[in-house]
Amino acid sequence: MNLTVKIGNMTMKNPVMTASGTFGYGAEYSEFVDLNALGAVVVKGISLRPREGNPPPRIVETPCGMLNSIGLQNVGLEAFLKEKLPFLRRYDTPVVVNILGDCVEDYEELCTRLDGKVEAIELNVSCPNVKKGGISFAIDREALKELIGKVRKKVKHSTLIVKLSPVSEDIASISVLCEKEGADAVSLINTIPAMAIDIETRRPALANLIGGLSGPAIKPIGVRMVWQVYQAVKIPIIGMGGIMNASDAIEYMLAGATSVAVGTANFVNPSATVDIIEGIKDYMKRHSISDINEITGGIIWEIKDH
Amino acid sequence: MNLTVKIGNMTMKNPVMTASGTFGYGAEYSEFVDLNALGAVVVKGISLRPREGNPPPRIVETPCGMLNSIGLQNVGLEAFLKEKLPFLRRYDTPVVVNILGDCVEDYEELCTRLDGKVEAIELNVSCPNVKKGGISFAIDREALKELIGKVRKKVKHSTLIVKLSPVSEDIASISVLCEKEGADAVSLINTIPAMAIDIETRRPALANLIGGLSGPAIKPIGVRMVWQVYQAVKIPIIGMGGIMNASDAIEYMLAGATSVAVGTANFVNPSATVDIIEGIKDYMKRHSISDINEITGGIIWEIKDH
Amino acid sequence: MSRRFTARLIEKRWLSSEHFLLRLVPEEKTPEPKPGQFYLLRPSDTYDPLLRRPFSIFRSSKGTIEFFIEKKGKGTTLLSELQKGKRLDCMGPLGRGFPLNILSQDSVVVAGGMGIASVFSLLEHFKDLIFIYGARTKEQLFFLDELSSLKRLITVTEDGSHGKRGNTVDALKEVIEEERVTSVFACGPEGMNQSVSRLLKSHSIEGYISFEERMACGVGACLGCVKETPQGMKRVCTEGPVFSVKEL
């Protein structure tokens, strides 16, 4: 039974990775999960310098989901390379670094310094582009094009993944843009901007007012977007958003994902990733599937018209 | 205690209406709800001619939500006016007709024929614009501008509401466009395009592949959008998306809604609308609020910066 | 008399590891259900699962209603875990049941698998008829004791472990060839329902078949549960779940 998948030139022993920001820097969960069993570990978004993030409260539960407004809190590139990466290097598992910046130059520098040191770099483009009045790269096509074009030149050894935001009106054409500019893969979906209010105090549940919705609630939106992107591009897709179990992971793969990332599920079930890997194997056995790659895009459909 | 709110020139005895497509033409739920108790009844989207809608299966449950791909099934304008409206006229409750068309002309004719016969007309702009290659009015700003400008000329007596789609990248600027073109109010959010796959059969859960996600899962997205629109426009907002109980309704009102619509909740609890009205009254008593309009936009917030 | 009520669970009885009976007592007066009608039960007080689940009335008497349920997924699993005394949020009876006035000695009732849940109360109502009951194996045939008082009980199983090896449609064909049959009442999986419908049409026999479709509202409002018919989309919850073969 072959579980191996390839994302760009990163080979994963199985299609299951962690979603950025939900697995710390790997060490936090190493007591609950054998990191060697994972397809890849994706770490919390890293910026050039350490960041404090948003004030608390930063999380709140919503129906079948949660909002987070962690913001950009992270240890910064230096500390990541010195203190966090060596731990992950003890494992035989590819490391993907999610990166975030205020402007194109930040991303370029991050890529230059990380290239070749980690198997893949994932650009989080949901961040506001400070030099352009704070509009997110995710919805400013020009800025996104420039960003990917420029970082592509810096990433010569690692695999370059662009992480798409579900805010896009037309996720398929955004993914085509990424492919054209040289992204090796796209990952989606990031969290959906959302909000909750405590009606007794009239205060927002998050100090930052708006946070990102994740968890099972968003799964049908993520599956739809992966399917739309799969119709549009040839590069591999990393699917995520509300994957809680093997069935959810397979749903994403049938829609077109080559690999899947597990986020919020880690909080609910710290061994979610490895449980999902086992569940995928069971499914393959049950359906006599010898190669996991057969599942990708395997949805059977035709639209009947009226 | 004043529960009366105004949407354009439609006066509602309380802020709670039904969401289009979830309450049939009113009669279906009249056994479970006193229609006289409602702020308004919004009926299933009406088109010029009767429509068959999409093939089954049309609904599927998802975590804390459901997908529907009913499509455009409705009895058509004629039958609505002859067979459905007279029943609703027996009640002392405003009637809102949600309308949908394939092109601007369809909407214009619907408006001409409905104007003055019902208290309000709600334009469902999530439909594909057949004359423009099927792009939805909701994301084609030019088409949307033209649509609202033209129907505004036909709607002289009824209140004109534009129902916004959550697919918009920038819901606030879309709402500003609606206000400028003369909409009396905006309602939001419509369902979110989404998808589910049966992993055992590999078939999409809905015959139409993509359906609209509704229910508690989407509430935090709807609340965020209502809040963003409230910052941008002066016309009243009808908030909806996952309102299951009075607390959810008040959350939407604190975010900026003048009125709220109850959709999927009717399926779970057929008396949801009246239960919510009672719950709002309790809340007002508990917090010594004499006028419901005080709640609208009543969220207390400041963003702390880092 | 309201079709929305709470009912108290007074008995839960397992008939296999996957099949159970729930007996409920409505806490207020509700209309008497007719065979073939159904109820919507809310499996949880939370929003996961969100929607109510439809179940045929299995049996009713003296203020109790009974459902025969197969554990399939989230909702039925939660229902199977309910404790005696629990109060359940119910809607019903809903939909169009079987037309009882045409039941006669020349009627045949057919159930495939869980279809028994929908026709059982019909059989309690009128016993002087032929009942064809099919399932995969004999373990999936239930209530054989109760059914022994019928005029004639024909069982069929896919593996031949009880009655004839075969399926209900073949058994029905045989009966139609051998006996005078003026009306047929059926409920089973989609495939069986389709075949029965075709068979009855070709023999011009009056027939009523109960169908399933995913439901949200149960009262005709959401248009979610439609079935395509020559006369257009029909709502299973209101125009059905029992349809005349003529409509199909």
Place this chain on the structure above:
Amino acid sequence: MSRRFTARLIEKRWLSSEHFLLRLVPEEKTPEPKPGQFYLLRPSDTYDPLLRRPFSIFRSSKGTIEFFIEKKGKGTTLLSELQKGKRLDCMGPLGRGFPLNILSQDSVVVAGGMGIASVFSLLEHFKDLIFIYGARTKEQLFFLDELSSLKRLITVTEDGSHGKRGNTVDALKEVIEEERVTSVFACGPEGMNQSVSRLLKSHSIEGYISFEERMACGVGACLGCVKETPQGMKRVCTEGPVFSVKEL
């Protein structure tokens, strides 16, 4: 020995209409909890509610762990409805507890309201100290029998229905003025915690205070539960929940 385990509910005891004790027996070997540490319990097998809920270890002995819980919302209500025998998905013990090595006769422990859940096991560990216990009314003071074996128990209530009328901070102030106090251990609502911290700083008394913050992962991975401190954001689940006053 794993900090992720299933445990069987062997006892549920109501102490008021809103307060209950859950006694669990882990089904595998798990590390011994220290006073002030906490566990994450999963209140439901479905996704609503989704996240685990944090609860302080109330008492532990011979392979059982006990939690004292107040019914607040969805999660705690579901926990309160669990039946004996139910298996619960648990993580723990988590976080930094109270430093037991500095407990002495000159220590004062302070609990406000549900803060008792966090300090109770500290008091079982060492009884030769002063305990200040405050609540709104006497109905919200629990375990007074068990607490009577302490060196000194000072109760305060907002309405004066038990002990002095007043709050725990004023009571602590008085004790500090009258007695030799070298260390204070506290847990209560945010406001009380803040005041205790200020008071101890102004008297330069060593202090450890347990804080609450909404949590997702409980293991330091999500950065959701941070507390702002002069040294930056600290994670309540890993750097806390017990913080030294020096860190605040």
